[in-house]
Ligand SMILES: [Zn+2]
């Protein structure tokens with residue numbers, strides 16, 4: 171597609187900020203606009219076992235690229251075609267793009283998907299006026315623990331729109347962190363109750 175499209179420029183002297191750097195954020199926004207709902211659909215119980223379950227066999231992904239591409243072939247092909255669809259839509263309806271922008275999109279995308287399946291705690295940017303990260307390794311890590319959340323591959327923007335964004339259980343604002351103080355109080359209450367009880371062992375020693 172890149173070779174045949176009139177909207178994709180190839181000559182090196184045609185490289186500019188507008189056709190090389192400007193399309194990059196647009197690529198990720200458009201890509202995940204399709205990917206996030208597709209990923210959400212793959213989690214529907216009628217199809218989950220046939221395609222996407224394979225990727226979720228790894229509950230704590232650590233192997234980077236190996237875990238990122240460890241998906242069912244159908245999912246892999248759909249993901250790759252989604253990159254082409256994204257490049258088509260951005261170059262056709264938004265702005266003419268340079269081939270270098272497409273290569274950067276694939277390279278950066280590959281790095282982000284790899285990072286998503288590591289233990290590296292990387293966060294880039296935040297959705298304006300919210301505490302929701304645009305990209306965060308923790309977000310995809312949370313998806314592997316709580317699968318009905320954080321469906322975006324690269325960005326959390328569409329999860330924010332769909333209401334499926336969920337903070338990491340250890341992060342402030344998460345359901346788990348709100349539950350914790352109550353659980354801690356209960357535990358403390360139980361312990362203080364134990365402290366009031368006579369300690370049999372000590373008494374025996376005194377006696
Ligand atoms: Zn994953």
Ligand SMILES: [Zn+2]
Pocket residue numbers: 209213222225226313317
């Ligand atoms: Zn999933």
